[in-house]
Amino acid sequence: MTSPAPTVTLVSECFIKPLGDDLSPESKQPLHFTPFELSFLNFNYSQKGLLFAKPENQNNNFSISVFLGDLKTSLSTTLTHFYPLAARLASRIQQDKDPLNSYVIYIDPNNSPGVKFIHAKTDATISDVLNPIEVPTIVRSFFDLNNAISHDGHTLPLLSVQVTELADGIFIGGSVNHVIADATSFWHFMNSWNEIFKSGAISRYPVFEKRSSDPICILPYAYRDQFIERYEPPQLLLKERFFHFTCASVARLKKRANAECNGTQKISSLQAVSALLWRCITRVRRLPEDSETECVLAVCNRRRINPPLSDGYFGSPVVTIKGTTKVKELLMAANGLGYAALKLNEAITNQDDAAVQKWVESWFGNPVVYKLSARLSPLTNVVVISGSPRFDMYGCEFGLGKAIAARSGFANKANGRMAMYPGREGGGSIDVEVCLTAETMKDLQHDPEFISACF
Incomplete structure (x- = not known):
């Protein structure tokens, strides 16, 4: 008889406010969103976290209660700089506009109940998390707000941190509102929290102010029910797995892609790995040769506009772009990876x-709020890639030493969605989180081109 699968049990929860909870008059002003951010009101919270080994309890030096207390204290101090994360969303009808075209959503710093902080516990081990070939479902329980959408930030916390104590490890997971922060901003916050945990100071401050010339974004609705959608994806048998590309394998892919593009040097490591995933997944899906296939990439606009946004700009200035071609052209041997x-x-x-x-x-001209039913529906001819190997995930140690692995929750996932992570060893290595149907995942793991590059 097999033993029951480990579960996660809630131990305690509380809300952490900025230290002193006394904002300057400037910090109490409403913070409005850009079109990029408002577009994601229907998306689930973004969920990312780190798995650490629990320090050996030599001479009783490590105490989980002391560690949690230090996390809470340093989080409170960090929130004095990242104060909008402790706030909530608010809405109003723009009085000088047509009531049917006047819905405004913003962050209200005056309504600041705090960031949710959860302590949870499980009998699961690090091996239970990392040793299965596919990501086990228990990882989903390491995150809060699993079914929340960004618009729920009116009543739910904009950030929830869950610290899960494993038998031999600690997982620190964050669920952040999608319109508040993209991955760049989330890891900026996490690295700043880590700095304050260690030294009490941060090296780079967030910037929340929008450009003075930016108009207030008004949605063409009178009621939230006109644009809110709570999408439950079809119950496909999806599998999640992490694939590791060493720095050497990434370098080979980059060199190969550039060589196949007439010796150019403009293909980046991320583009080369993304191209490999697009080709190999499309191949094992066995799509008709004359059908069209797309590779959708989430890109950050901070440095793409003129003048560029500050590196510390805190928000979610993200859009998606795509490469499109016929399946036959993508898989043609003569075209290769470079194509x-x-x-x-x-x-x-x-x-x-x-x-x-x-x-x-x-x-x-035509304000839009994306619907997950359109973005996550089972489109078997599309792969979607987000994330970046450039994020400093493993710089966040919180006194526990370097994390063993990074993981995410199940929010916003669907067949063909992938995310890039830095490899733990650094040096340009890349981890890719892949979500596919069971059959496609099985075939991908036996695809010769993929195997030669990854295994």
């Missing part, structure tokens, strides 16, 4: 200031 990589490179290069401004103008 797919060049398609992605062109899409990224074309996302310049003019393209961003055109998107913004289009949004103001």
Whole structure:
């Protein structure tokens, strides 16, 4: 008789406010969103976290209660700089507008109940999390707000941190509202929290102010029910797995892609790995040769506009771009990896200031809030890649030493969605989190081109 699967039990929860809880008059002003951010009101919270080994309790030096207390104290101090994370969303009807076209959503720093902080416990071990070939479902229980959408930030915390104590490890997971912060901002916050935990100071401050010339974004609705959608994806038998690309394998892919593009040097490591995933997944899906296939990339606009946004800009200035081609062209041996990589490179290069401004103008002409039913529906001809190997995930140690692994929750996942992570050893290595149907995942693991690059 098999033993029951380990479960996660709630131990305690509380709300952490900024230290002193006394904002300056400037910090109490409403913070409005950009079109990029408002577009994601229907998306689930973004969930990312780190798995650590529990320190050996030599001479009783480590205490989980002391550790949790230090986390809470340093979090409170960190929130004095990242104060909007402790707030809630608010809505109003713009009085000088048509009531049917006047819905405004913003962050209200005056309503600041705090960041949710959860302590949970499980009998699961690090081995239970990492040794299965596929990501076990217990990882989903390491995160809070699993079914929340960003619009729920009116009543739910904009950030929830869950510290799960394993038998031999500690998992620190964050669930952050999708319109508040993209991955760049989330890891900026996490690294700042780590710095304050260690030394009491941060090296880079967040910037929350929007450009003074930016108009207030008004949604063409009178009621939230006109644009809110709570999407439950079809119950497909999806599998999640992490694939590791060593720095050497990434370098080989990059060299190969550039060589197949007439010896250019413009194909990046991320583009080369993304191109490989696009080709191999499309192949094992066995799509008709004359059908169209897409590789969708989430890109950050901070440096794509003129003048660029500050590196410390805290928000979610993200859009998606895509490379498109026929299946036959993508898989043709004569085209090779370089063909797919060049398609992605062109899409990224074309996302310049003019393209961003055109998107913004289009949004103001016809404001849109994306629906997950359209974004996550089972489109078997599409792969979607987000994340970046450039995020400093493993710089967040919180006194526990370097994390063993990074993991995410199940929010916003679907067949064909992938995320990039830095490899733990650094040096340009990349981990890719892949979500596919069981059959496609099985075939991918036996695809010769993929095996030669990854295994």
